[in-house]
Amino acid sequence: MAIKGLLLRLEDYQKHASAAEKKLLELLTGHPDQVIGKSIYQLAELTYASPATIIRLCKKLGCSGYREFQQTLVYETALLKDSREVSMRDIIPTASTEDIIHKVTQKNVEALEISRRLVEAELVDRCVKLVDECRTVQLFGLGSSLLVARDLYLKLLRVEKSCNICDDWHSQLLSARTMQENDLAIVISYSGMTEEMITCAGTAKKNGAKVIVITRASDSRLAEMADCVLHVAATELIVRSGAMSSRISQLNMIDILYVAYVNQHYDRCMQRFPKTHIDKEDKE
Secondary structure (H helix, E strand, C coil): CCCCCHHHHHHHHHHHCCHHHHHHHHHHHHCHHHCCCCCHHHHHHHHCCCHHHHHHHHHHCCCCCHHHHHHHHHHHHHHHHHHHHHHCCCCCCCCCHHHHHHHHHHHHHHHHHHHHHHCCHHHHHHHHHHHHHCCCEEEECCCHHHHHHHHHHHHHHHCCCCEEECCCHHHHHHHHHCCCCCCEEEEECCCCCCHHHHHHHHHHHHCCCEEEEEECCCCCHHHHHCCEEEECCCCCCCCCCCCCHHHHHHHHHHHHHHHHHHHHCHHHHHHHHHHHCCCCCCCC
């Protein structure tokens, strides 16, 4: 069975690669499709790396051996292709509202499915542990990502987890500057390129706080600062008509993180839900 997150692990491992692994890493991260189907000896000849070096790299990346590595590479290359194909479908003139309903819904469904295939349970558990152990969660986001951050803020309030969010970026920066070692920053940026979020994450990190990033970009400056990165599908272009499937994917990731947290603290959360529930008056 293929493991998840191989291409992301390859990106993360590049900065730790030995001299013997560098040529191999360049090919795997730049042109993974050229590696598919090659025997270990063909790959060794192509990258000037020994078969033993390739086997060691496979195991460092979490694969049992070269066969599982190839299976996972096939799976994730297809996943990347699916993600790119979905991202190219933006708003176009169409004949009917019925067609719009179908296309928008289909793109959202595909974005959720691709994101599901990217999520690693072990990584979600690590993020839950960070939420559990921190003193306060500080949430960061701009634009549509701020809406996602606010959704998590309301959810954390329901389970009485100390958290904070500010609507404008200057206030977010001030909040980052006041964070401490036992605090947690959750930074949401689809592109991973938003300078304000990079600044906030860097400031929080400088103060010793832990950082979780939710993004599509594993190789971004923002992701490099994170203790944990939760990846969503890259199903929208960076320059886009408006956040749609990207927002849905981010909200889904928030839901996964929240439900995983509740699941690990089920009895305690079940006791808190009635306390934090707001009754709706019956006007009839």
